[in-house]
Amino acid sequence: xxxxxxxxxxxxxxxxxxxxxxxxxxxxxxxxxxxxxxxxxxxxxxxxxxxxxxxxxxxxxxxxxxxxxxxxxxxxxxxxxxxxxxxxxxxxxxxxxxxxxxxxxxxxxxxxxxxxxxxxxxxxxxxxxxxxxxxxxxxxxxxxxxxxxxxxxxxxxxxxxxxxxxxxxxxxxxxxxxxxxxxxxxxxxxxxxxxxxxxxxxxxxxxxxxxxxxxxxxxxxxxxxxxxxxxxxxxxxxxxxxxxxxxxxxxxxxxxxxxxxxxxxxxxxxxxxxxxxxxxxxxxxxxxxxxxxxxxxxxxxxxxxxxxxxxxxxxxxxxxxxxxxxxxxxxxxxxxxxxxxxxxxxxxxxxxxxxxxxxxxxxxxxxxxxxxxxxxxxxxxxxxxxxxxxxxxxxxxxxxxxxxxxxxxxxxxxxxxxxxxxxxxxxxxxxxxxxxxxxxxxxxxxxxxxxxxxxxxxxxxxxxxxxxxxxxxxxxxxxxxxxxxxxxx
Amino acid sequence: xxxxxxxxxxxxxxxxxxxxxxxxxxxxxxxxxxxxxxxxxxxxxxxxxxxxxxxxxxxxxxxxxxxxxxxxxxxxxxxxxxxxxxxxxxxxxxxxxxxxxxxxxxxxxxxxxxxxxxxxxxxxxxxxxxxxxxxxxxxxxxxxxxxxxxxxxxxxxxxxxxxxxxxxxxxxxxxxxxxxxxxxxxxxxxxxxxxxxxxxxxxxxxxxxxxxxxxxxxxxxxxxxxxxxxxxxxxxxxxxxxxxxxxxxxxxxxxxxxxxxxxxxxxxxxxxxxxxxxxxxxxxxxxxxxxxxxxxxxxxxxxxxxxxxxxxxxxxxxxxxxxxxxxxxxxxxxxxxxxxxxxxxxxxxxxxxxxxxxxxxxxxxx
Numbered sequence: 001x002x003x004x005x006x007x008x009x010x011x012x013x014x015x016x017x018x019x020x021x022x023x024x025x026x027x028x029x030x031x032x033x034x035x036x037x038x039x040x041x042x043x044x045x046x047x048x049x050x051x052x053x054x055x056x057x058x059x060x061x062x063x064x065x066x067x068x069x070x071x072x073x074x075x076x077x078x079x080x081x082x083x084x085x086x087x088x089x090x091x092x093x094x095x096x097x098x099x100x101x102x103x104x105x106x107x108x109x110x111x112x113x114x115x116x117x118x119x120x121x122x123x124x125x126x127x128x129x130x131x132x133x134x135x136x137x138x139x140x141x142x143x144x145x146x147x148x149x150x151x152x153x154x155x156x157x158x159x160x161x162x163x164x165x166x167x168x169x170x171x172x173x174x175x176x177x178x179x180x181x182x183x184x185x186x187x188x189x190x191x192x193x194x195x196x197x198x199x200x201x202x203x204x205x206x207x208x209x210x211x212x213x214x215x216x217x218x219x220x221x222x223x224x225x226x227x228x229x230x231x232x233x234x235x236x237x238x239x240x241x242x243x244x245x246x247x248x249x250x251x252x253x254x255x256x257x258x259x260x261x262x263x264x265x266x267x268x269x270x271x272x273x274x275x276x277x278x279x280x281x282x283x284x285x286x287x288x289x290x291x292x293x294x295x296x297x298x299x300x301x302x303x304x305x306x307x308x309x310x311x312x313x314x315x316x317x318x319x320x321x322x323x324x325x326x327x328x329x330x331x332x333x334x335x336x337x338x339x340x341x342x343x344x345x346x347x348x349x350x351x352x353x354x355x356x357x358x359x360x361x362x363x364x365x366x367x368x369x370x371x372x373x374x375x376x377x378x379x380x381x382x383x384x385x386x387x388x389x390x391x392x393x394x395x396x397x398x399x400x401x402x403x404x405x406x407x408x409x410x411x412x413x414x415x416x417x418x419x420x421x422x423x424x425x426x427x428x429x430x431x432x433x434x435x436x437x438x439x440x441x442x443x444x445x446x447x448x449x450x451x452x453x454x455x456x457x458x459x460x461x462x463x464x465x466x467x468x469x470x471x472x473x474x475x476x477x478x479x480x481x482x483x484x485x486x487x488x489x
Numbered sequence: 490x491x492x493x494x495x496x497x498x499x500x501x502x503x504x505x506x507x508x509x510x511x512x513x514x515x516x517x518x519x520x521x522x523x524x525x526x527x528x529x530x531x532x533x534x535x536x537x538x539x540x541x542x543x544x545x546x547x548x549x550x551x552x553x554x555x556x557x558x559x560x561x562x563x564x565x566x567x568x569x570x571x572x573x574x575x576x577x578x579x580x581x582x583x584x585x586x587x588x589x590x591x592x593x594x595x596x597x598x599x600x601x602x603x604x605x606x607x608x609x610x611x612x613x614x615x616x617x618x619x620x621x622x623x624x625x626x627x628x629x630x631x632x633x634x635x636x637x638x639x640x641x642x643x644x645x646x647x648x649x650x651x652x653x654x655x656x657x658x659x660x661x662x663x664x665x666x667x668x669x670x671x672x673x674x675x676x677x678x679x680x681x682x683x684x685x686x687x688x689x690x691x692x693x694x695x696x697x698x699x700x701x702x703x704x705x706x707x708x709x710x711x712x713x714x715x716x717x718x719x720x721x722x723x724x725x726x727x728x729x730x731x732x733x734x735x736x737x738x739x740x741x742x743x744x745x746x747x748x749x750x751x752x753x754x755x756x757x758x759x760x761x762x763x764x765x766x767x768x769x770x771x772x773x774x775x776x777x778x779x780x781x782x783x784x785x786x787x788x789x790x791x792x793x794x795x796x797x798x799x800x801x802x803x804x805x806x807x808x809x810x811x812x813x814x815x816x817x818x819x820x821x822x823x824x825x826x827x828x829x830x831x832x833x834x835x836x837x838x839x840x841x842x843x844x845x846x847x848x849x850x851x852x853x854x855x
Contacts, residue, residue: 311754419605422762429624429769436631451633452637
C-alpha cells in the first residue's frame with residue numbers, strides 16, 4: 001500500500017505527526033491542530049482537511065469540549081465527544097482514506113489508536129427538481145451529488161427494514177463510494193451477486209459519473225441500446241426498487257443507475273402510474289409510435305422516393321414531385337443533410353447558456369424551415385419529415401434511449417437508400433435480432449415479448465388499471481412475485 | 490444431466506419456432522397448386538394434411554421422448570452405430586441444407602421479381618445473410634425468441650389478407666366434393682408438404698424446457714399453420730374462383746394487389762417486404778440445423794465458425810448463380826421430394842426401428 005510508510009500507527013505522537021507530514025506534502029488544506037487535553041495535560045493532535053469538513057462542527061463539537069476537558073485521559077477511548085458517528089483504527093490506510101473523505105482524525109500521545117470523527121461538510125447544492133426529467137405529477141425532488149442525501153431521499157419512500165444498503169468503493173485513486181440498494185425479500189440474489197461481482201471487477205483510476213460505471217459493468221458494450229436506467233428522480237428509483245430491481249447510487253453523481261432493465265422499461269415514466277390508466281396507456285402507445293417514427297420515417301421517405309414511388313398515391317406523388325422539382329440533391333443526401341443539421345442544432349442548444357440558446361432556436365428555424373426550401377436546397381416534405389422525427393425522438397422519456405434511436409436512424413437511412421423497403425426490413429430484423437439477444441445483468445432485455453411473459457404485458461404497451469397490477473414484473477426475476485392481493489382491506 | 494440447459498426454449502417459443510418454419514414460401518403458391526389438382530375442394534386436402542402432419546409430428550416426439558437430451562444427430566448414432574449413424578446424420582444435414590438453399594434463393598427470387606428488379610442478386614444475398622448470421626449465431630434460445638417476436642409482428646398480415654373476402658363470391662366454394670375424393674387425396678400430397686418444418690422437432694426437441702407439453706405444442710403449431718393455410722386458400726378461392734387461381738403464379742400476392750388504401754398504393758410491395766420476416770423464420774431454423782449438424786459432425790461445440798463459412802459460401806454462390814423461376818421451382822420440388830422422406834417416412838421407420846430395438850434390449854436384460 002503506501003510507499004515508505006509503516007502500516008500501523010505508533011504510540012509516539014511525534015513519530016505519527018512526522019509520518020503524516022511526510023505523506024501529506026504540499027497539502028496546504030490539511031490542518032494540524034495541537035491540543036493539550038485533560039488533567040494532567042496530555043498532548044493530542046487533531047488533523048482534518050480544511051476543505052472537506054464542517055468547521056462549525058469541529059469547533060463546537062470537538063475542539064470546544066476537548067479544551068474544557070477536566071478528567072484524566074489515559075487512552076483515546078476516554079475521550080467523550082458530542083458526535084454520534086465515530087470509529088477507532090490503528091491502520092494508516094484507514095486514517096488517510098477517511099481524512100480524504102472529510103473526517104477528522106484525533107491522535108493521542110501514547111496511544112496507537114486513532115479516533116475518526118464524522119465531520120464531513122463540503123460544498124453541495126440544494127435539492128431541486130431534476131432538469132432533464134421533469135414531471136407533471138411526481139415529486140419535485142431530484143438526486144444531488146451526495147450519496148447520503150440520495151439514500152435519504154430513497155429511504156423516505158421506503159421506511160422498511162427490507163431495504164438493504166451495501167456500500168463499496170470503486171477506483172484506485174478516486175475511491176468513489178458506491179451504494180447498492182435493494183429490497184432483500186424481492187430482489188433476486190443471483191442478479192444481486194452478479195452486479196456485485198461486476199462492480200468488484202472494476203479496476204480503474206476513478207469514476208467521475210454514474211454513466212462511466214455503467215459502461216464498465218454493462219453486458220454488451222457494442223450495443224446501441226442502454227442496458228441500465230439512469231435517473232435523477234427518487235420516485236423513479238423507488239418504483240423500480242419495488243419491482244425487484246437494484247439501485248446503484250454513486251457518490252458525486254446526481255444520477256443513480258438501475259438494473260436489470262428491459263427494453264420496454266425505457267418507455268415507462270413515473271407519471272404513467274399517477275395518471276389515469278387510459279391516458280397513461282395512450283401515452284405509452286404514443287411513445288412506441290414515436291420510437292418507430294424516429295427510426296423509420298426519414299428512411300421510409302428515402303425508400304419511397306428512390307425505389308418505390310409507385311406506392312405513393314398519384315396526388316401525393318405530384319405534390320412531392322412539385323416540391324422536389326428545384327432540389328438538386330438525391331433523397332438520401334437531402335435527408336442526411338437535414339438530419340445532421342437537426343442533430344447539430346440540438347447539440348448546440350444543449351451546451352449553450354440560456355441567453356445565447358435563444359439564438360439557436362431562431363437560426364434553427366431558418367435552417368430547418370421555409371428559408372431552406374425557398375433557397376432550393378431541400379423540399380417541403382423533407383422539412384416536415386425532419387421536424388416530425390425530431391418531435392418523435394423528443395417524446396422518448398429516457399434520454400439514453402432517445403440518443404440510441406437518433407443514432408440508429410442514420411444506418412437505417414443508408415440501408416433504405418441502397419435497398420429501399422427491403423433494406424429497412426432487414427435493418428428492423430437486425431434491431432430485433434439484437435434486442436432479443438441483449439441482456440441486462442443476465443436477464444433478457446426483450447422480456448416480456450421475447451421470452452413471452454403474458455403476465456407482464458399489463459405494464460407495457462398499455463398501462464392496466466393499478467388494481468390489476470398485482471404482481472411484480474418477472475423480467476427483474478423478483479423472488480416475491482405478489483405485490484398486493486387486492487387494493488382494499 | 491441437461492446438455493442444453495443454458496439454451497432452453499419455452500413451450501410458446503417452441504410452438505412459434507415450428508409454425509414459423511412451416512409458414513414460409515410454400516404458402517405463396519399453395520392455393521394455385523391446390524386449385525389445379527382439386528379445384529374447389531382443395532381446402533379439404535389441407536384439413537387432411539393437417540391431421541397427417543399432426544400424426545407424423547407426434548411420432549417424432551414419441552421417438553425423441555426416450556432420450557430427452559438427444560437431437561436426431563445423437564439419436565442416429567445411438568441406434569445405428571457409428572457408420573450408419575453418421576450416414577443418417579449427413580443425410581439430415583443435407584436435407585436441411587437443401588431446405589435452406591431453397592428458402593434463401595426463393596426469397597431472393599421473389600424479392601427481385603416483386604420489389605427490387607434492378608438490384609443484383611448477390612447484393613440481396615449479402616443483405617439477407619446479415620440477420621441470418623446474427624440471429625443464427627446466438628443459438629436456439631434466440632431463434633425461439635425471434636420466432637416469438639416475428640409472430641407478434643406479423644399478426645396483422647392474415648387479417649389483411651382476409652380483407653378481399655368481402656368482395657368475393659362465396660358460391661365459388663360450391664359444389665363440395667364435386668369430383669369425389671380422388672382429386673382430394675391427390676392434393677393431400679401437396680398439402681402434406683406445405684406442412685414441412687415440423688421435422689425440425691428432431692433438432693429442437695431437446696432444447697424444449699417442459700418436455701411434457703411437447704405433443705400439445707406440436708398440435709398447436711400445426712394448427713396455427715393449418716389455419717393460416719386455410720384462410721389464404723379459401724380467400725383465394727372465394728376471391729379469384731378456383732378456375733382463375735391456378736393461372737396465377739403467386740396467388741397470395743396477387744390477392745394483395747387488390748387491397749387499396751387512399752394513402753398508399755401497390756400495397757403488396759410493403760406487404761412483401763414485411764413478409765421477409767415470415768420467410769426469415771423459415772430459413773433461419775434450417776440454416777441453424779445445417780450449421781449445427783455440421784459442427785456436431787466435425788466435433789465443434791461452437792457453431793459460429795461453421796456458420797461464417799456457410800454464409801460465405803452462400804454469398805459466393807450467389808455471385809456465380811442466379812436461379813431463374815424454373816430453377817427455384819425445381820429446387821422446391823427437390824426439397825418436397827426429400828421432405829416427404831425426411832419428415833414422414835423416416836420418422837415412422839425410425840419409430841418402428843427404435844421400438845423394436847428397445848424391445849429386444851429389454852428382452853436381453855430379462
